[in-house]
Amino acid sequence: VDGTGLRAQVSACTLAMGPRRRRVVLLADLTEGDRLAADLQAMARRLMTVQEDERRSLSRELHDDIGQSITAIKMCAMALADEDEARRLETIGEITGIADDTVAKLRNLSLLLRPPQLDALGLEAALRWQAGAMFRNGRPTVELDLDRLDSRPAHDVEQACFRIAQEAMTNAIRHADADRVVLRLRSSSDGLQLDVHDDGRGFDPQAARGLGLVTMRERAQQLGGDVWVEPAPEGGTRVRARLPLRTAEDVGAAVGDRY
Incomplete structure (x- = not known):
């Protein structure tokens, strides 16, 4: 009626009813099944998009926060060789502080992924x-x-x-x-x-x-x-x-x- 296409399955059989025979034709509308399959595929695509966005967010957290912290620790450690005793102790304190912050960030990320x-x-x-x-x-x-x-x-x-x-x-x-x-x-x-x-x-x-x-x-x-x-x-x-x-x-x- 509205011009929408219809996908159907047609089957036929012959029934003997006493001396008479009747031809029975069955018409099954497959359109609704196609629509349901399309909806399920769309939902699966949306779910994959959501999962990828969550992974991207986690990757950004690891790269920006954790990666920068580890780089700072490395640079401070490399500087130790050229520093005097007083400055060396100060740098060791900085390394310890950065390491503690990094452990805390990793713990928070772990809790976000799956709270114990x-x-x-x-x-x-x-x-x-x-x-x-x-x-x-x-x-x-x-x-x-x-x-x-x-x-x-x-x-x-x-x-x-x-x-x-x-x-x-x-x-x-x-x-x-x-x-x-x-x-x-x-x-x-x-x-x-x-x-x-x-x-x-x-x-x-x-x-x-x-x-x-x-x-x-x-x-x-x-x-x-x-x-x-x-x-x-x-x-x-x-x-x-x-x-x-x-x-x-x-x-x-x-x-x-x-x-």
């Missing part, structure tokens, strides 16, 4: 630790309202929920000019629900096209969940995420069933 609290203590403890680290300066303040989870979510669900919360809190600190941020985590029969709300300046949904928003949605959709970023009725911005509450036991049982 997430592996050792689980999602709730990791969220508390992350919020404490990000809001340690006291402005904005943070309020935590985290359900106690009866069972531990699967690894990929924990990882996605933590990263979405991390990105939402980062945006609140950098862009919202907020006084207060509320982080909520709820567990129900509908799944795991995350809510990050700030009382900042808000935003225009039509103009929100940042990589962080894309990343949050991709993380959730990859698991069959979703993310909504919207102006809050009472002011500020609200990030809501819904994720399936698959547990580590569920994953283990599913794997065991295949053997």
Whole structure:
């Protein structure tokens, strides 16, 4: 009707119905399947783009911060041979300070990649630790309202929920000019629900096209969940995420069933 092409599969067979024979023709519309495949391919491309952007950011951090620090250590060490005793001791102190800063930067990068609290203590403890680290300066303040989870979510669900919360809190600190941020985590029969709300300046949904928003949605959709970023009725911005509450036991049982 609208001029759109249709891809279909046609098959036919003959049925004997008493003395009569009937020719049955089946027409299967394959267009929707093609559309779904195209959507999956587009999602995979977007996910690869997000991963490459994250790797590029990590590479830049390693090159700019860590690389420059190591170069400074090398230059200071080479200068030791031509310095008197007093200056040599001062240079050794500089090298020690740069080395300590470099170790701290490497530790921070490691925590960004995979916080040990997430592996050792689980999602709730990791969220508390992350919020404490990000809001340690006291402005904005943070309020935590985290359900106690009866069972531990699967690894990929924990990882996605933590990263979405991390990105939402980062945006609140950098862009919202907020006084207060509320982080909520709820567990129900509908799944795991995350809510990050700030009382900042808000935003225009039509103009929100940042990589962080894309990343949050991709993380959730990859698991069959979703993310909504919207102006809050009472002011500020609200990030809501819904994720399936698959547990580590569920994953283990599913794997065991295949053997």
